[in-house]
Amino acid sequence: MSELIVQFSGLVSVFVYGTLKPGEANYQKYCADKVVDAQRATAQGQLFALPMGYPAMTLGYDQVHGYLLSFADLGVLHDLDDLEDYQPARQVSENLYNRQQIEVFNLQKISLAWAWVYLMTPDRVSKIGGVRQPDGWWSGCGLTVSS
Template identity: 60%
Template sequence: MTENSPSPDQCHVFVYGTLKPNEANYDKYCAGQVITQQQAIAYGELFALPMGYPAMTIGNKQVYGYLLTFPDDIILEAMDDLEDYQSDRATSENLSENLYDRQKIETFDLAGSSLGLAWAYLMTKEQVIKFAGIAQTDGWWSNFSGDRPKF
């Protein structure tokens, strides 16, 4: 392993909502623990939910967010609690007892080169419909107007 190569123990998480830098949950869950962060793209569909946070589903549209790197996967325990995810709950593509399901997805830099796999919290389309989610056709969600960085 070279000095610049990532440690196999590091944990990569793609965030697109309240865990992004400058959003509501970043300071509580991520600040002071993130080794690196970079703008990133994943493929799915993004929705704004009336509860004040977004949901990403499986899909083929660009979703813009950040790839956060943590020293290890201990951070996932706190994130799992926030996202109401428990690995022992039943889940399928169309139905989940979790609010979000944690899945590994491929992430990309802004030029389209792969950044590798990262954990992401995804919701089923049925849950998004149940919550009356509104499609974010530009692939970006923020609680702050005008907060979209240049991607």
């Protein structure tokens, strides 16, 4: 099965809401030297804190806070796919997270871009024991939504 990769203006956009955000645990290893732009952003969905110490996002109608990261190298998706245990050829239920595109907004609710995001299925979130984060913000290192 092949996967269509959409790139506008030569950049790959990824919405991050957890350990890949600037200042969080995986940002340095996976993003810091590859990102060409990072801006605060929001997307529609639901955010959950998982007992393993990282979050999951599902589709929904709440506001999830994070960052829109832009990369010049398409190869970054392969590294992120490995981190998120996503393989395009597997069934949705077999992946820990699934990568898909969603619309991302700035803090004034103006559309910024369609970006890749890693989502977990609601069923998996429930089985793992995810706790909904009604404010749409997660941090593993104490960052606040206003940081």
